[in-house]
Amino acid sequence: MTSASPGPRPPAGAAAPDHDPTAGRFSEVADGVHAYVQPDGGWCLNNAGLLVADGECLLIDTVATEARARRLREHVLSLAGRPPRWVVNTHFHGDHTFGNFVFPEALVVGHERAREEAAAAGTHLTGLWPDVCWGDLEIVVPGVTYRDRMTLHVGARQARLLHPGPAHTTGDTAVWLPEQRVVFAGDLVMSGVTPFCPMGSVSGSIEALARLRALDAVTVVPGHGPVGGPELLDVNEAYLRRLQRLAADGIAAGLTPLQTVREAGPGPYADLLDAERLVPNLHRAYAEALGAAPGDPLDIPALFREMAAHHGGLPLCRA
Numbered sequence: 001m002t003s004a005s006p007g008p009r010p011p012a013g014a015a016a017p018d019h020d021p022t023a024g025r026f027s028e029v030a031d032g033v034h035a036y037v038q039p040d041g042g043w044c045l046n047n048a049g050l051l052v053a054d055g056e057c058l059l060i061d062t063v064a065t066e067a068r069a070r071r072l073r074e075h076v077l078s079l080a081g082r083p084p085r086w087v088v089n090t091h092f093h094g095d096h097t098f099g100n101f102v103f104p105e106a107l108v109v110g111h112e113r114a115r116e117e118a119a120a121a122g123t124h125l126t127g128l129w130p131d132v133c134w135g136d137l138e139i140v141v142p143g144v145t146y147r148d149r150m151t152l153h154v155g156a157r158q159a160r161l162l163h164p165g166p167a168h169t170t171g172d173t174a175v176w177l178p179e180q181r182v183v184f185a186g187d188l189v190m191s192g193v194t195p196f197c198p199m200g201s202v203s204g205s206i207e208a209l210a211r212l213r214a215l216d217a218v219t220v221v222p223g224h225g226p227v228g229g230p231e232l233l234d235v236n237e238a239y240l241r242r243l244q245r246l247a248a249d250g251i252a253a254g255l256t257p258l259q260t261v262r263e264a265g266p267g268p269y270a271d272l273l274d275a276e277r278l279v280p281n282l283h284r285a286y287a288e289a290l291g292a293a294p295g296d297p298l299d300i301p302a303l304f305r306e307m308a309a310h311h312g313g314l315p316l317c318r319a
Contacts, residue, residue, distance in 0.1 A: 021067040026050065026075050029219050029227055030180035032157070034079060036072065038063065041193045041225035042273045044095040044129070044319035048072060049184045049221055051177060052080045054155025059084035059106065060175050060184045061223075062099025064125075064319040066135020069099025076103075086152055088161060089142060090186025090223065091169045092117035094125035095319065100140035109152070110142035111163050113171030118142070128304070129317040164188065164208035166201040166295030168223075174212060181218040188212065189232050191225030194272040195239050198280035198303055201294030206240050209233045225273075239269055243278075247285035257282040258306060276311040279303065 024038040036048040049060035057080040063069050076084060089097050089110040097118055100108050110118075118141040126134045150161040160176040168187040175184040187196065188208050197205045212220070213233050220232045250260030261282055266275040280303035287298060308314050 021065065022071050024048075024063070024068065024072065024075070026079060027227070029221065030177070030182050033177060033180050033182050033219075035184075035221045035227050036075065037226060038068070040273060040318070041191065041222075043315055043317040044125075044132075046093075046095040046187075046224055047221060047227075048096075049175070050076060050079060050084070051154050051157065051159055053157040055082075056155050057082065057084045058086045058088065058152060058154045058159055059103065060088050061090055061096040061186065062087060062103070064095040064098050065133060066099075066102070066137060067133065068319070069102040069135075072099060073102050085154075088152070088159070088173065088175055089114055089118070090173045090175070090184065090188075091171055092121060093169070093187070094121070094123070096186065096223070097141075098123075098125075098134070098137050098139075101138035107144055108140055108142045109144045109146075109150070109161070111161075111171040111173050112145040112147055114169070114173065115142040115145050115171075117169060117171050129314070129319070132317055132319050134319075162211070164204070164211050166204040167208040168195075168197055168205065169199045170295040172200070172208070174208075176215055176217070178215075181216070182221065183212060183215055183217040183219070184221045185212060185223060187223035189220055189222040189236055190272075191222040191228050191232050192273060193222075193224040194269065194274045194277040194281075195236050196274075196277050196281065197240070198284045198298055198300060200284075202240050202243050202281070202285045202288055204294040206237055209237050209240075239272075242267065242269070243281055243285040244289070246282060247289045250282075251286065251289055257286050258310060261310065274315060276307050276315055279307040279310050 026034040026036045029035050032052045034050040038045040044064045051058045083105040087106040087108045092114045152159045162174045221227050
């Protein structure tokens with residue numbers, strides 16, 4: 001096997017030529033259910049969601065920068081006619097949480113681990129891409145937490161919060177709307193974008209996908225990339241199972257994760273955005289193959305540096 005060439009890379013921290021903080025748009029995916037998609041879904045360009053019912057609304061995730069968050073607020077007020085009563089964070093990463101502070105009327109809800117992780121991380125993400133215009137951020141962590149599952153009542157409708165165990169992170173939440181058969185998966189699911197699980201678990205991510213599949217959702221809103229259906233679960237699972245095979249083969253051959261990445265390359269997933277994530281993902285797969293428990297901490301800054309070195313520069317952040 002040969003490694004894929006990384007090709008030319010932009011300068012570290014550079015913004016894309018088509019950077020546009022106003023590009024995100026809501027689209028109605030079911031009655032009263034709206035998905036907010038920020039193209040192209042790469043680093044820090046996440047999705048959000050809105051449930052509107054009986055004069056109330058619930059927002060699922062916010063966005064990475066102050067400018068994007070204020071634009072998201074404008075869209076929410078236009079659609080719902082009022083601020084959200086709740087903001088649910090699907091996990092702690094800043095692209096999904098930094099905008100919490102522009103919704104001061106809302107109660108922020110998340111998994112108990114997401115609260116701990118958000119408080120510990122603070123604005124660390126901004127230091128990875130210092131040239132991004134993050135704005136004047138204020139960290140707001142979940143004020144209400146849960147452990148396994150929780151139901152929020154939005155008017156007469158239900159939003160069921162489900163924690164699958166360590167997967168993308170150790171504090172993930174999927175938001176299941178049973179009446180509309182829509183699941184907001186957060187970064188448990190990506191669409192056209194490479195999965196990312198070094199802060200969670202490869203095996204746990206596969207188990208999380210099985211739990212999502214059992215919901216029998218018609219519509220799957222991923223954490224990044226276009227809205228889809230159950231087929232998104234299949235693509236993500238196939239990628240994760242390849243990680244496990246690569247780790248087993250690499251360990252058997254006496255190779256390090258980086259050596260295995262160089263030998264294998266992205267393979268059938270070369271067209272996914274942010275394919276460089278294979279490096280830290282494979283470290284997680286190695287750790288689990290060698291006996292680490294799902295969610296056991298890895299040296300994420302070191303893995304990010306190794307990923308950037310292999311990539312030929314810092315990955316592009318369009319936030």
